[in-house]
Amino acid sequence: MQVHEIKVPAFEVIIPEHLLTEEQLKNELEYLMAEKRAKMMFSMCMINDVQFKWIMAESRQAFKPILAAIY
Numbered sequence: 001m002q003v004h005e006i007k008v009p010a011f012e013v014i015i016p017e018h019l020l021t022e023e024q025l026k027n028e029l030e031y032l033m034a035e036k037r038a039k040m041m042f043s044m045c046m047i048n049d050v051q052f053k054w055i056m057a058e059s060r061q062a063f064k065p066i067l068a069a070i071y
Helices: 022-043 051-062 066-070
Strands: none
Touching: 022 051, 022 066
């Protein structure tokens, strides 16, 4: 078996201009973690649907996720 060295990249990495900043990415992650916790609390009947919706609205205001429109 022969091993061949690849001297040029097999593909080009294209970095889109619309990538999230580190702070935006952190906000997205924090929002998703808050959502996961709230869903867990809701599924365990620790909070009701009104409280769940309130928590999620507060989370959207606190973390200002870029993708909030689709959440």
